[in-house]
Amino acid sequence: MIRYALTRGALLLLGLFVASALIFLTLRVLPGDVAQQIAGTNGTPEQVAAIRESLGLNAPLWAQYVDWIGGVFRGDLGTSLYTGLTVTAELAEKARVTVPLGILSLLFALAVSIPLGVLSALRRGRADGTALSVGAQAVAAVPVVWAGMMLVVVFAVWLGLLPAQGFPRGGWSQPVDALRALILPALTIGIIEGAMLLRFVRSATLQAIGQDYVRTAAAKGLTRNAALIRHGLPNVGLSVISVLGLQVAGIVVGAVIIEQLFSLPGIGRMLVSDVGARDLPMVQGELLILTGFVLLVGFFVDLVHRLLDPRQREAA
Amino acid sequence: MLRRTALAATALFAASALVLAGCTASTGPGPTGATGEPDADASVAIRLVLEPGNLDIRQTTGAALDQVLIDNVYQGLVSRTTDQEIVPALASDWEVSDDGLTYTFTLEEGVTFHDGQELTPQDVVWSLQTRKDTPEWADSARLANVSSITADGQTVTLTLAQPDSSLLWNLTGRAGIILKEGDTVDYQTAANGTGPFVLEEWQQGASITLTRNDAYWGDAAGVGEVVFQYIAEDQAAVNAAAAGEVDVLTGFDPNLTEQIEQSGDWTVVLGTATDKSVLAMNSTAAPLDDQRVRQAIRQAIDHDAIVEAVGAGQTLYGPIPEPDPGYEDLSDTAPYDPEAARALLEEAGVEDLELTLTIPADYGTTIPQILVSDFNEVGITLEVDAVDFGVWVNDVYTNKDYELSYVNHAEARDFENWANPDYYFTYDNPEVQDLYEQSLRATDEAEADALLAEAARIVAEDAAADWLFNWAGVSAVAAGINGMPVDSVNARLNLAELTKSDG
Numbered sequence: 001m002i003r004y005a006l007t008r009g010a011l012l013l014l015g016l017f018v019a020s021a022l023i024f025l026t027l028r029v030l031p032g033d034v035a036q037q038i039a040g041t042n043g044t045p046e047q048v049a050a051i052r053e054s055l056g057l058n059a060p061l062w063a064q065y066v067d068w069i070g071g072v073f074r075g076d077l078g079t080s081l082y083t084g085l086t087v088t089a090e091l092a093e094k095a096r097v098t099v100p101l102g103i104l105s106l107l108f109a110l111a112v113s114i115p116l117g118v119l120s121a122l123r124r125g126r127a128d129g130t131a132l133s134v135g136a137q138a139v140a141a142v143p144v145v146w147a148g149m150m151l152v153v154v155f156a157v158w159l160g161l162l163p164a165q166g167f168p169r170g171g172w173s174q175p176v177d178a179l180r181a182l183i184l185p186a187l188t189i190g191i192i193e194g195a196m197l198l199r200f201v202r203s204a205t206l207q208a209i210g211q212d213y214v215r216t217a218a219a220k221g222l223t224r225n226a227a228l229i230r231h232g233l234p235n236v237g238l239s240v241i242s243v244l245g246l247q248v249a250g251i252v253v254g255a256v257i258i259e260q261l262f263s264l265p266g267i268g269r270m271l272v273s274d275v276g277a278r279d280l281p282m283v284q285g286e287l288l289i290l291t292g293f294v295l296l297v298g299f300f301v302d303l304v305h306r307l308l309d310p311r312q313r314e315a316a
Numbered sequence: 317m318l319r320r321t322a323l324a325a326t327a328l329f330a331a332s333a334l335v336l337a338g339c340t341a342s343t344g345p346g347p348t349g350a351t352g353e354p355d356a357d358a359s360v361a362i363r364l365v366l367e368p369g370n371l372d373i374r375q376t377t378g379a380a381l382d383q384v385l386i387d388n389v390y391q392g393l394v395s396r397t398t399d400q401e402i403v404p405a406l407a408s409d410w411e412v413s414d415d416g417l418t419y420t421f422t423l424e425e426g427v428t429f430h431d432g433q434e435l436t437p438q439d440v441v442w443s444l445q446t447r448k449d450t451p452e453w454a455d456s457a458r459l460a461n462v463s464s465i466t467a468d469g470q471t472v473t474l475t476l477a478q479p480d481s482s483l484l485w486n487l488t489g490r491a492g493i494i495l496k497e498g499d500t501v502d503y504q505t506a507a508n509g510t511g512p513f514v515l516e517e518w519q520q521g522a523s524i525t526l527t528r529n530d531a532y533w534g535d536a537a538g539v540g541e542v543v544f545q546y547i548a549e550d551q552a553a554v555n556a557a558a559a560g561e562v563d564v565l566t567g568f569d570p571n572l573t574e575q576i577e578q579s580g581d582w583t584v585v586l587g588t589a590t591d592k593s594v595l596a597m598n599s600t601a602a603p604l605d606d607q608r609v610r611q612a613i614r615q616a617i618d619h620d621a622i623v624e625a626v627g628a629g630q631t632l633y634g635p636i637p638e639p640d641p642g643y644e645d646l647s648d649t650a651p652y653d654p655e656a657a658r659a660l661l662e663e664a665g666v667e668d669l670e671l672t673l674t675i676p677a678d679y680g681t682t683i684p685q686i687l688v689s690d691f692n693e694v695g696i697t698l699e700v701d702a703v704d705f706g707v708w709v710n711d712v713y714t715n716k717d718y719e720l721s722y723v724n725h726a727e728a729r730d731f732e733n734w735a736n737p738d739y740y741f742t743y744d745n746p747e748v749q750d751l752y753e754q755s756l757r758a759t760d761e762a763e764a765d766a767l768l769a770e771a772a773r774i775v776a777e778d779a780a781a782d783w784l785f786n787w788a789g790v791s792a793v794a795a796g797i798n799g800m801p802v803d804s805v806n807a808r809l810n811l812a813e814l815t816k817s818d819g
Contacts, residue, residue, distance in 0.1 A: 032706025036714055038369075040377025040454065050452045051375075082369040082376070083504045083520075094521070149551060156559040157579070164559040165552055166545060167522055263547050265521035273521065277369045278706050 005303060012299045019291045020072070024065050027280050033057075034081045034278040055081050068284060077288070078281035080274075087285030090270065097167055097266035098259070101182050101189075102251050108190025109197055109247065114240070117201025118233070122225060124206065133202060139195035144254055148188040148261045155184060165263040185262045189254040193247055197240070204239040208232030242305050245298035252290055352796065354815035357540035360797065362809075363553045365567040367546040370504040371518060373493055374447075377454045379726060379807050382489070384524055384544055387810035389430075390509035392492030393421050393440065393472070394484060395810070398587070398803035400639050400728055402484050406435070406494055406510065407472070416479030416759035423470045427533040429496050430507070430514045437467035442497040444474070447490075455491040458482075479757045481764040485729055512537040512812045522546060526811075538799060538815035557582070557792065563816065565792040566805050570627035573792075581795035586628055587802035590637045590728040591787035593683070596712075596721045599780070600742050603666045604719060610779035612660035613720075614650035616694040617687065623785050625682050632786035634776040639804070640729050642755075642768025649776040657694040670697045673720040674712050677702040683722070683784065713740045722784060726806045731768055734775045743780040 035051040036043070043051075052058055059067070071078055077087035116132055123129025156164035162184050168177035208214060209228055217227035256268035263269075267286060274282040368380040373390055387395055393407035404410075407421035427435040448459040461480040466473050476483070486492065494510065501508040507515040512534065513526035524544045528537045545562055547553040550569045556562050558579035565576075568584060576582045595617075603609045619631040630638075634646035661669065671691070673684060684700040691698040698720075703711070712718040721740075725733075735752035737744035748771045755767035775781075789805045799813035 030704075030706065031710035032704070033710060033714070036709055037706070038376055043377065043454075044451065044457055046451045047454075047456065054452065084370075084502075085505070090520075149555070152552070152555045152559075157555055160559065164556045164561055165547060166556075166561065167519070169517060169519055169523070169525065259521075261549060261552055263522050263545065263552070265519050269521045273367065273369075276705060279369070 001306065004306060008299060008302055012295055015295050016288075016292055019295075020069055020288055021065070023284055023287045023291070024068065027283060028061060030278070032278045034280065037278055038082070068281070072288065077285035080279055080282045082277055082279050082282075087282055090282065091267065091286065091289055094265060094267040094270050096171060097182075097264050098255055098268060100178075101186055101255055101258075101264070101266060102248070104182055104186035105189035105193060105251050105254065106244075106247065108186055109194035109251075110240075112191060112194030113197035113201050117198040118205050118236070120198065121202045121205035121209065122228070133199070136195040136198040136202075139191060140199065142192060144188060144192060144257050145261055147192060148185065148258060151184050151188055165261075167264050181262075181264070185258045185264060188261075189251055189258055193250050193254065196250070197243070197247060200243055201236060201240060204236045205232065207239075208235050211235070238305060238309050241301055241308070245294070245301045248297045249294045252294060352817035354538060354798065354817045356538065358816035359541040359543060360539050360564065360811075360814060360816050361543045361545055361562040362564040362800075363547050363556065363562045363566060364544050365546070365548055367521070367524075371507055371515070372503040373490070373507070374450075374453045374495070374503060377490070382807060383805070383809045384526075385507060385509070385515075386489070386493070386808060387511060387812070388513040388526055388542075389507050389511045389515050390493045390495075391511050392487055392489075392494055393423075394488050394492065396485070396488040396808070398801050398808070398810075400590075400804070402488060405488075406440070410484075412484075414759065416481070416757075417476045419474040419476070419483065421472045421474075423472060424533060425470065427510050428531055429499075429510055430529060431496075431501070432531070433496055435494065435496075435510055437470060437472055439497050440472045440494050441465045441467050443494045444492070447493075453490075455486065455489060458486040458489075458491040479759050481756050481758050481761070482729065513542065516541070535812070537812050539811075542811055542814065554579070557794070563794045563797050564800055566789070566809075568790040568792045570790050576792050582792050583795070584790065584792050585802045587789040587791065587805060588639050589629075589726070589787055589789045589804050589806060590639050591629075591724050591726045591789075591806060592632060592635070592637055593722055593724050593784040593787060594635075594741075595687075595782040595784050596718075596723075596741050597779070597781050598716060598718050598720070598742050600716070603664065603669065604671075606664045606666075607779055608660045608664040609666055609669075610781075611650070612657040612664070612694065613691070613696070614779050614782045615653045615660070616657040616690050616696070617650075617782060617784070618652050618690055619785060620652070621690075622683060622686055625686060626785065626787070628790050629785050629788040632783040634772045634783060635731055635734050635781075636768065636772045637786045640731075641761075641765040642731065642772055644769045644772065646773060646776045649773070650779070650782065654690075654693045661694065661696075667695075668697070669695065670699065671719045672699045672701055673722070674701045674703060674708065674718045675722055676705045676708045678705065679722075716740050716742055724787060728804065728807060731772065734771070734780065741781060743775065743778070745774065745778060745780075748774050 035048050035055060035057060038051050039048045068078060079086050080090065120129050120132035152164045155162045163181050167181045168174040172178050209232065211232065214227050214232050217231050218224050222230065255266060256271060259266040259269035260272060271283065271286045274286065364383065366380045368376065368378060368384065370376055371381065371385065373381060373385055391405045393405060394402050394410065395405040396402055406424055406427060408424050409422040411420045423437055423440065429435060444459065444465045447453050447456055448462060450456055461476045461478055461483065462474050463477040464475045496508060499508055505518060512529050512532045514529045516525040516527040518524050523546060526542045528540050530536065547556060550572060553565050554572050554576055557565055557576055570584065573584045597604050597610050597613065599605050599610065623629055623631055631647065633650055634644065636643045673687065675684065688698045688700065712721045731752065733739045733741055734743055735749045751767050751771035755764045755771070758764035758767060789802065791800065791802050791805060793800050796817045798815045801810055
């Protein structure tokens, strides 16, 4: 197990390193120049040159990369070219919106997908089961923006129950308002991610139903459903854990869009505006952290999966 | 000068033509109709489209910053009204010598900065001198003609090396902002000005909040708090309005008029603006180096159809829009006439012309579609290349690597770009440069304006570019809101007279 964790950990680090180089290089391919953007389209060439110099943009590419990655190892992700704030400080600030949003989205997704997925498998072949399965397929295909808009129209505009956009100015010092601000965005992501997960839960459940141990349990006198719930579901749970990594990636992507739509001051929204502004140190830091986070979730998912599933341990 | 806010505002133009039902044309401040007493401590939420990257008024350019901070938080010696008139601000009074070389300003007494420090004449001298001497600061070059800045008592004197008819105007903008000498405020995230509002909080990515400056030296602001909400998406903005979360929507898409009127007591107002949607033509290479080809393009474009499709604004046939000095109706320089356009192309010996239009992607497809079809009519194939704004800045603006491009130039009084052969317009005409120079050196306003008008006509007749239309700012204002500026809102947003009542 320890050997597995170490190998898997080494792979994680290698992945991060490759990602850092890719992020750095692809961003350099983007045309556009932060110095020009700060100076505006009325800036004189002298002004642009002075800004470039003061931002250290004249150094050769490899030197900039070494400088950046060296900083990363020291825990310093760099400094925004625009605001002069450190990337870590900005990320920590925005994470207060994005992390709760992600967790809430995941909870919604699980709350939707697990009971309904199991139900849809148990009801396979019947009208309600088919409706659930087709419905999930349809919901999973809905564009996030449209789903968010519909929820806003219903819950904010018609019913006036929840805010349509924004995050309270006091942040989490106003916990009720902060939570209320996150409900619609998280529901939007949660429903769509949940619909995708539902189909997965359904097929995992169907697979479990066909397993020998469920049949054996049923033969010992349990009803099919009881056998499934007692013996099959732990295995369904294992399968769900193994796709959680993918779900987290989906939620991160969803957050980028949803934070725009709901004017939430989170990492996703910051990423979009920083790309637009060509604030490369910020974008690099944000992407690296997000990539690292997704890779890390994958790493833990694999470890947990292995710990919980005796078959995998034996195979090692 | 091009402003990113204007880009975003232009991006709001939607796809279908419409008649603006229920829009009121207005030139004065804000719609009326409120009956209740204004609430002096009210909080007003205003939707803006584009958020500034940081708050550094010294260095970072862009209307997103001007909109929020100039007049409200920071002030100069002089300011401008939405009618583009120059009015007193920190200077109660000023005089210009007959030779146009000496500007004498009388400073207001008892002005304090938001942190309580007093504004001294030395702060004014320091601010202007530092601006002039620091090329990294925005609009530093606009003070190039100033040779000395001195203070004597409450009098500040600017001496010029040569007359500059644009100086006062320039002092209403970034070039004239007065800061506290040796201030330790972190300009990127905080502010310390002299205006009627204090910067309360910047929730990056969401909102900026200003609160009334109770120690303001002039008349106190009419509301207790203004919250600028940054909502890029139009539909999201309308939803926020319907849910009662905002009181004013700037950059309103006129196509959504009916929807917002259904959701409550809203007034959609049209304001004047100096936004010019410029179709730049790179004349450094064939066949666009031929005036006849450029003229053919101008005459191939149905400008009325564009205005109709956009839903607001008016046609514009030259480089100077109506609110600016030197404006003249130049519609005779490019009447819509596909027949004449075809003849001109034939005369120039151009056949099967293919051109590429490079535009920022946020501009939508309405105008490109009209252009493609208009061009097609006269035998020009137009390929549209919609790119990210950063790419546009790099390729078109910086490297001048384009054939046709259009962006919205929001800035008032920016004729200088036609007199600058290095600007991305690539227009190089010594006669125009000379006329512009003369206009700057003129000490008589009427003369300066006449020279500008003359230069503008030459630019239009040369078909240096085409001017697709002059955008009007559209805002939606909730009942009870008074004193909301409606003109030139893309450039400036002076909220000193804003009030809110329940009625």
